[in-house]
Amino acid sequence: MHPGTRLGAVRLTVSDLQRSRAFYERAVGLLATELDDGTLALHADSGRALIELRGDRSAPALDRRAPGLYHLAILVPDRRELAFALARLAEARWPLDGASDHLVSEALYLTDPDGNGIEIHRDRPREQWPRANGRLQMATLALDLDGLLAELANAAAPPPLLPRGTRIGHVHLQVSGLDDAESFYCGVLGFSVTVRGYPGALFVSAGGYHHHIGLNTWHSRGAGPAIPGAIGLRSFELELPDQVELDVVRQRAHSAGIELEPTGGGILLRDPFANGMMLRAR
Numbered sequence: 001m002h003p004g005t006r007l008g009a010v011r012l013t014v015s016d017l018q019r020s021r022a023f024y025e026r027a028v029g030l031l032a033t034e035l036d037d038g039t040l041a042l043h044a045d046s047g048r049a050l051i052e053l054r055g056d057r058s059a060p061a062l063d064r065r066a067p068g069l070y071h072l073a074i075l076v077p078d079r080r081e082l083a084f085a086l087a088r089l090a091e092a093r094w095p096l097d098g099a100s101d102h103l104v105s106e107a108l109y110l111t112d113p114d115g116n117g118i119e120i121h122r123d124r125p126r127e128q129w130p131r132a133n134g135r136l137q138m139a140t141l142a143l144d145l146d147g148l149l150a151e152l153a154n155a156a157a158p159p160p161l162l163p164r165g166t167r168i169g170h171v172h173l174q175v176s177g178l179d180d181a182e183s184f185y186c187g188v189l190g191f192s193v194t195v196r197g198y199p200g201a202l203f204v205s206a207g208g209y210h211h212h213i214g215l216n217t218w219h220s221r222g223a224g225p226a227i228p229g230a231i232g233l234r235s236f237e238l239e240l241p242d243q244v245e246l247d248v249v250r251q252r253a254h255s256a257g258i259e260l261e262p263t264g265g266g267i268l269l270r271d272p273f274a275n276g277m278m279l280r281a282r
Contacts, residue, residue: 001189001190001191001192001206001207001249002206002207002240002241002245002248003206003207003208004206004207004240004241004245004282005206005207005212005238005239005240005241005245006167006168006206006212006239007167007168007169007170007171007212007236007237007238007239008048008168008236008237008238008239008278008280009041009048009049009050009051009052009168009236009237010050010051010052010069010072010168010171010233010235010236010237011051011052011053011054011233011234011235011236011276012051012052012053012054012069012114012116012232012233012234013053013054013055013056013059013229013230013231013232013234014053014054014055014056014112014113014114014116014231015055015056015057015059015061015113015114015231016055016057016113016114017038017040017053017054017055018055019113020040020053020055020112020113020114021040021053023092023094023112023113024042024051024053024112026088026092027088027089027092027094027110028042028074028085028088028118028120028162029044029084029085029088029158029159029160029161029162030042030043030044030050030051030161030162031043031044031045031161032053035052038054038055039052039053039054040052040053040054040055044161044162044163044164044165044166044167045159045161045162045163045164045166046164047164047165047166047167050074050166050167050168051072051168054234056229056231059229059230059231060227060229060230060231061230061231062114062115062116062230062231062232063226063227063230063232064115064219065219065220065223066174066220066223066224066225066226066227066230067173067174067175067176067220067223067225067226067273067274067275068173068174068220068226068230068232068233068275069116069117069171069172069173069174069232069233069275070117070172070173070174070214070216071109071116071117071118071119071171071172072116072117072118072119072168072171072172072236073107073118073119073120073121073168073169073170073171073172074118074119074120074121074162074166074167074168074169075121075122075123075166075167075168075169075170076120076121076122076162076163076165076166077122077163077165077166078122079106079122079148079151080151080152080155081122081162081163081166082106082108082120082121082122082148082151083148083149083150083151083152084152084155084158084159085108085120085158085162086108086145086148086149087149087152087157087158088158089108089110091157091158094110095110096108096109096110097109097110097111097117099142099143099145100140100141100142100143101139101140101141101142101143101144102121102138102139102140102141102210103124103129103130103137103138103139103141104123104124104129104130104136104138104210105121105122105123105124105210106121106122106124106143106148107119107120107121107143108120108121108143114231114232115231116231116232116233117172119172121169123169123210126208129210135195136194136195136210137195137197138195138197138198138203138210168236170211170212170213170214171212171213171214171236172213172214172215172216173213173214173215173216173233173271173273173275174216174217174218174219174220174273175215175216175217175220175271175272175273175275176217176220176221176222176223176224176273177217177221177222177272178200178201178202178215178217180272180273181202181215181271181272181273182202182204182215183272184271184272185204185213185215185271186204187256188252188253188256188258189238189249189252189253190206190249190252191204191205191206191212191213192204192205192206192208194208194209194210194211195210195211198216200216200217200218200221201214201215201216201217201218202214202215202216203215212238220273225273225274226274233275233276234276235268235275235276235277235278236276236277236278237266237277237278237279237280238277238278238279238280239280239281239282240279240280240281240282241281241282242281242282243281245281246267246279246280246281249279250267250279253269253279258270263278264278265280266278266279266280266281267279267280
């Protein structure tokens with residue numbers, strides 16, 4: 001996988017579009033704009049859409065034991081912006097599910113009104129990422145929230161929007177088996193394994209990043225696909241640097257017998273667990 005590969009927009013189905021809009025604008029700090037088809041596109045300050053929401057009041061509820069989205073990860077530019085993100089959540093009185101120091105990053109965890117998982121994180125500089133025997137090291141340690149908020153000493157109220165430069169850092173997926181996941185994401189698409197140290201999980205990336213895709217079986221081992229159209233993940237974008245690199249990945253997927261559907265300026269395909277992915281040239 002080309003080292004310039006990164007994540008694009010994550011598309012979700014939600015039950016109540018206006019309720020979700022209020023949450024993502026007030027608690028997360030994203031600006032919503034309505035698209036022609038009624039979908040809401042959620043942007044940081046002066047940026048492209050990070051998340052797209054489609055409302056469907058009749059959609060089956062999110063199945064937490066089926067393959068799908070474990071969480072999407074919003075990457076902010078620095079630690080001060082992560083502290084502002086925490087302050088926004090506090091002002092909105094929206095609870096955290098967790099807060100972790102992963103050695104390579106610091107992260108806040110929460111869920112949206114439908115139960116879709118969200119991580120807001122900042123990366124440490126790559127030269128500070130710990131390694132042992134040439135392998136990247138990650139952990140899950142308690143995040144020092146008081147130390148994080150100290151970044152805002154003498155600061156004004158948090159700005160209403162996440163800043164320019166905010167993007168999707170990674171997606172973390174529930175899958176039913178790690179062997180099939182590795183065969184697809186590494187053997188077919190071309191990602192490299194970065195971390196195997198978490199039981200029941202695998203982390204893969206392009207270009208030596210700590211992970212673009214997280215994969216776990218913690219709640220979904222052996223489970224069949226989610227009900228089509230259910231609340232949760234519709235698809236996420238994988239952006240290749242140019243058309244040449246897109247064609248390389250497309251040809252690998254075609255050779256592996258994976259069904260490809262040209263759509264919306266990209267190519268839609270599904271992993272072995274029916275998680276949707278849109279391949280697109282930047």
